[in-house]
Amino acid sequence: MKNLFLILSLSFVFTSCAQQTSTKTEVKEENKIPAAGSEAIATFAEGCFWHSELVFQSLVGVRDAVSGYVGGTDPNPDYEKVSTGSTGHAETVEVYYDPSQISYETLVKAFFASQDPTTLNRQGNDAGTEYRSIAFYRTKEEKQIIEAEIKRLTDEKKYANKIVTEVKPFTVFYPAEDYHQEYIENNPGNSYVKNVSIPDFLEFKKTFKGNFK
Numbered sequence: 001m002k003n004l005f006l007i008l009s010l011s012f013v014f015t016s017c018a019q020q021t022s023t024k025t026e027v028k029e030e031n032k033i034p035a036a037g038s039e040a041i042a043t044f045a046e047g048c049f050w051h052s053e054l055v056f057q058s059l060v061g062v063r064d065a066v067s068g069y070v071g072g073t074d075p076n077p078d079y080e081k082v083s084t085g086s087t088g089h090a091e092t093v094e095v096y097y098d099p100s101q102i103s104y105e106t107l108v109k110a111f112f113a114s115q116d117p118t119t120l121n122r123q124g125n126d127a128g129t130e131y132r133s134i135a136f137y138r139t140k141e142e143k144q145i146i147e148a149e150i151k152r153l154t155d156e157k158k159y160a161n162k163i164v165t166e167v168k169p170f171t172v173f174y175p176a177e178d179y180h181q182e183y184i185e186n187n188p189g190n191s192y193v194k195n196v197s198i199p200d201f202l203e204f205k206k207t208f209k210g211n212f213k
Helices: 049-057 079-083 104-113 140-155 191-207
Strands: 040-046 062-070 090-097 133-137 166-169
Touching: 040 049, 040 104, 049 062, 049 090, 049 104, 049 191, 090 133, 104 140, 104 191, 133 140, 140 166
Parallel strands: 133 166
Antiparallel strands: 040 090, 040 133, 062 090
């Protein structure tokens, strides 16, 4: 993450995540990334996965966040196919974290705090089913934590509109192409990174009461 959080821009060119890449590379084989030691894995979709990587990697207790695709039926997704909306997959991150340093509940709170969970199939300029909000659970306890946070936000009337985040059982994670991994760090001059990803992250960091690195 290095000096990533210091990047600022005066440009006013607004673009979307889907318009930013043209390089086509092989997709990694599914589920090839093991958790280390006592690590756990959490899986979230909240719009552009570049943004999600930045959000979760900023939290103490998170070792890494890997971009990929989850939630669809295509057994061989790639960025071009997923971007058409025809695969059913959403841009997703798998979060590798140490439960002794950060709880699943905190990750869920960060997930909701770093997006607008009331916009259907959309986050900002990124529109399409591949940008829908989904919290994937692996256990009954994780599902209960997600649903409890939705209830808390609803009861507190945090949003004017209804939360439309899907709560779905985890199935298969397909890592995205190599060039999507650590995209913000590797492409600090990208217009989407400068005008969308970084400002969104700085707003999240200002408002979320988390333990940041």
